[in-house]
Structures are given as structure tokens and as C-alpha cells.
Amino acid sequence: MSESAHSAPNIAPAHPAHAGHGEHAPQSFFHKYLWSTDHKVIAMQYTFTGMALGIVAAFMAYVFRMQLAFPGMHVPGFGVVSPGAYNALVTNHGSIMIFWVAMPVLLAGFGNFLIPLMVGCDDMVFPRINRLSYQLFLLSVVVLVASWFVPGGGFGGAWTAYPPLSAVAKYNLTPGGATLWLIAVALEFVAFLLGGINFITTAMNSRAPGMKAFDVPIVVWTIVMASILFMSSVGPLIAGAVMLAFDQLIGTGFYNPNRGGDPILWQHLFWFFGHPEVYVVLFPALGIVAEIMTVFSRKKLFAYKIVIYTFIATGALSFFVWAHHQFVAGIDPRMANVFTVTTLIISIPIAEMCFVYIATLYGGSITFSTPMLWALAFMVEFLIGGVTGIFLGASGLDIFLHDTYFVIAHFHYTFFPIAIIGTFAGITFWFPKMFGRMMSDKLGKIHFWGTIIPFNFIFIPMFFLGSAGEQRRVYDYRHFPELARPEFQALRIMATVALLVMLAFQLVFFYNFIMSMRRGPKAPKNPWKSNTLEWTADSPPPHGNWAEMPTCYRAPYEYSVPGRAEDFWPQNEKT
């Protein structure tokens, strides 16, 4: 076999430019897995940390859903949920899923793993900054977890942390938790700024010889654009977080009207970041879905360049929609009209993306493999999230629906496809490259249906509850006679039961994940017959990725080219 000729012992002589990179004696566990500068190890650190926190956040969801369905019950594994604990659980569930699951897995995990492999280089341009990025991220996790165990308990002022509730200990009753939560979020931002600079510079400057900007696979584009979006939106919130910390700790008056401050200022700073943040996590997921769809429909990605321009337009527009989160915060109705219009405009490029993906599928020879099922489910479920977003973007309707379960259902129909479906799509697709073994397709499909069906049963009831006026952030609806009606309670119980079913099916995933990693059939270099460069490296790629660095000769999506024996045409093949 010619492939085996490229196994580990050959790596060192092929790296004359930097001897000492590939020929290390076996490294200690510490240096290999905890202190590594290898982008693939850092990607796994981010992914596994994110998944671990995902389990924590899922447990939190289980606890507060049990409280909502069966108020006052003794929740198995937790106990009776107090109102303060309920607030801390929903706050931390939201914070974790966005900052400590979606971002580390989609952006940092896939970004670190895919960017160097897909652009054909051996590592990130700043490997030590990359390592520092993960270490800061891990520190942020430690601080977050610590915030749950200080006197007063974890922060309960919602993941949006609006002052004065978040700023004044007398109101939130969690002085330690509030400050530690804020520090954890700020540290996480710094970690992703460092990682983002690496992603952007690597993709801009370290592409394989011959790889032009429009030869870069779409998922690299989306991760880089997400990093740029993050970098140019998070600054005001970093400043805002410093100001909020000063308000909490030394009694400044940035958000305190009694001292000339303004609580609405925080809402502006938060949502100026918070809305682009949706696209920061959406973009990598859309990129992953695009890669999977072209491979499993054996077709060129429809309108590759238009897709990139659409992403740029979406990113730019996302800076002008933030106040649609503040329609009930005393905003001038004329301004509300402006933000309604911009919000409705941003649905146009996203709708266009859906059509582009449908056009990619159209006429292709589709294989319904597990990753493809996830990719298709992403489209369908995200569509529901997108369409309900148009309701909320209209300021008049939003005044009624604001802070109801309609909003909860809406953003879970966007974030669940992004953070969960996108992640499972990516993991099932790149698992052979990551771990060198194949996952079980059968277990994958059981897990897929066991996740997708209950997911809809969790959140569709919430659209009805929200339309009926059910407010969010309520600990026990028995205190509100008009919301405590039995038919509403039945919907709440349905959502909770569906959640339990969905969580149970995640065991299938973890079983498949761990068993395939250990005993799955050995993966070839290119199991899906894909074109992009990562599939030309060994599975899993060694430190340094290739014995001989690849050269790029063409665009990434040349599938089913007429006149070729094979229906794919890898980027590194000259003819």
C-alpha cells in the first residue's frame, strides 16, 4: 500500500524547514495532551471541554424543566428547586450553551481542527498563542464553576445580565456569583479574541501554494468571518463588562440613574455584541452543513462566490439590528421602525442561503448518511427558527410576544440547530479524520431520530404557550391563575417528557462516540470521497499533518465533473 509509506517514521526528514517538529521521542501525557501547541490537540481540548459543559447545561435544563412541569417536586439528582436556584439554573444554562458550548465546539473546536488541515499547512501561525487561548478558556470554565459555589450561589440575573439587577447586590442577592460570572465571561472573550486572531491570520497567510482566496472551502470562510464578526462586536461589551464590574465592586455609576448613569446603556452594549453573536455561531454551522451537503449530493456547491458575498452582507447587516431586543425598553417608536426594517432585511440573505443549499441538493445523487441527515435537519429546523424570527422582528407584535415562551421557542429553533445539530453533523462527518476510525451509521441514525423528534415536541408546545401569554422567567405558574390552567400544564409536561426522552437518546451518541473511537473499523484517508485537503492527510493526521505539504490546484467542490473516471477531483491532484 502506498499510503502506509507515509506513516510516522517518514515525517522528520520531510520537514527540513523546521527540524525538531515531528521527530520527538514519545512525549509525556502532560506535554502531549495538556501543554501541546498542536492545533488538533487544542481542537480536541476545546471540543471535549465544550461537550462536558454541554452535559452540565443539559442537566440544568432537566432540573428546571422538571420544576416547571411538576412544581415543587423533589427533582431526582438535585432536590427541591428554590426560586433562587431556578434563576441561577436558567441563567447558567443560557450562558453555558452560548459561551461554553456553541463557541468552543463550533468555532474553536472545528476552527482549530479544520483551518490548518483545509488550507494545507502544518499548524496555526501562532501555536503558543493558540495554547494560551485554550488555557484562558479553561480558566474561564474554572471561574464559572466556582461562581456556583460561593455564598449566595450562582448568578441568577439571566444570561443577558441587565442592570440594575446584575449591578446591585441588594437586588440580585448573589454578590459573589454575579462578579465571578462576569469575570468568567470576560475571560472567555479574551480567549476567543486570541483564537480568532490565529484563525484569521492562518487562513489569510498560510494557505497551501496555489490556493487562492476562492479555493478556500466554505467552512474556513465562515469560521474566519465569524471570528472577524466576533472581534468587531465584542469590544464594546468587554468595555461594558469592565464598567459593570466597577459598578458591582467599587460603586461607580455607569448603569445607575441616581449617579447619572443609564441601565439601558448596558442593553445597547450587550446586544450590539449579542446579535452579531448569533451569526458568530451560525456561520460555522452553516459552513459545516455546506461541506456535508456537497459531499453527499456529489454536486458542486451552488453559487460558491455568491454564498461568500452573502455571508459578508449578513455579517455587515448584523451590526444594525441589535435594538430589536429592546422594543419594550422605552425605545423611540421611530427608531423601533428602523430596527424592524433592518431585522426583516437580514432575513433575506439567510433565506437566500436556504435556497442555495436546496439548489445544491437539487439533481444530486444524495446519500442519506448520518452527517447528511443532520445537515438536512439543520435546514428544516433552522427554517422554523428563522420564520418565527420575522414575527419577533416586527416591533408591534414583539411588544406582545416579548419575554414569552414564544421567544424561548424561537431562539431554541435557531440555537439548537446551530449548537447541537451543527455539532453532531460536524462530528459525525469529521470523526474518521479526528480519530482514525468510523462511527456506527446505524447507531448514528438511531441517535439522530431520537434527538430530532423529541426536540420538536419540546419546543412546539412553547410556541402555543407563548402565544397564550406565558411569560418566561417564572418559577412556579401556580401563582398565576390564568397561566396555571390544566391545558397549559399539559403542554409543559409534554415538553419536559420530550426533553427526558431526548436526553436519554444522547446516551446512544456517547456510546457510539466512545466505542467507535476505541473499536470502530479503521478509517481510510478519504472515506467520503471528498475533495478538500484535510482528506489527503492520514486519519488521524500526525503532528505536522503531512509528510509532504500539499499543493492546491483547483476549487474545492469539483464533484461529478464530466469526463472524469471518478466523481470527485481532490484539490491537490494536478490532473
Place this chain on the structure above:
Amino acid sequence: MNVRTIATTRSSMGIPTGRLAVWWVLVSEIVIFGGVLVSYLMHRLGHPEWAAQASHTHLWAGAFNTLVLLSSSLSAVLAHQAAEAGNGPKAARLLWLTIAGGATFLIVKSFEWTGEIREGFTIQVGGFWSYYYTAAGLHAFHVFAGMCVMAWVASTAARNQDLHRVENVGIYWHFVDIVWIFLFPLLYIAK
């Protein structure tokens, strides 16, 4: 441990990787300071009474610091010129001169702040002073960080190593200057 990668040695854009990264750092810094300054401006416009507070700042101390900081950028430029010519030791000496400028700036500022705090204008007394100390403090922190990085670059440049870093730290230093050019009129002059 040598971690220089093939990735680091490539330059698909034709721009050196280090310089490219510094520009992206500046993008993130611009929005951080932008957030503080826009918040301050909006509140300043909404609170005409803050002008009375602003009149207690020490205009001449601020003006002297502006002069010092802008002059220190000159030696950073000269250091870049020396590094381009391959004269590492000269670049290092000029960088130390820039660091001295930064140090002067911070010393003057610490006397200024001590005086203001003694007069009772602490960060807690009101909106203007909250922004004054936060914005200028964030900037001073950047001056200090720049001085530390510059000291490290100077020590390697003195041995004629990694001379491209002289330009990169210079770009950062000019940014710190430009931020001050916004802060000085907004915090000291605007009445």
C-alpha cells in the same frame, strides 16, 4: 521548545504574518475603546452639567502628556528606520527612549490622579469621573502593556534578532497615541 511552524513562514497575502496579526489586534482594540468613547459621548451630550466636573481636570498636565506621548512615537518611528537598516542596537536604544516617554506619561498621570483624588474627585462621585478614570485608566493600562512588550522587543533587537518586531510594536504604540488624541480633548478640553 521550538514551535515555529511552516504555517508561520508562509505569506499568501504578501504581508508578514506578525504585522497582519498586529492589525487584527488593533481592530479588536478599536472597538473596545470605541465602546467606551461612544458611551461617554452619548452620556456627555445628555448631561450638560458634566462640563462643570470636567473643568476640574488639569488641562496643562494633560497637554504636557500629549506632547510626551506624541514625541515618543517619533523615536518609535526612528527605531523602525534603524531596524530596517539592520542596526539592531540603535533600534533598541530608540525603543528604550520611547519606553522612557511612556514612563514619563504614567508618572505625570499618577501625580495628576493623586491630586484629583485628594480634592475628592474619586471614581464614585459621579458619571463624569466614572468615565474619566475608566477611559484614561484603560488607556494607561495599554501604555504600560506596550512598554512591557517594547522592553522585550528592545532586548531581542539589541542582539539583532527578530528585527521585524520593532515595526510591529511601533504600530501598536501609534495606536495607543491615537487613542489618547481622542481622550485628551474629550476628557480635558470639552467644557
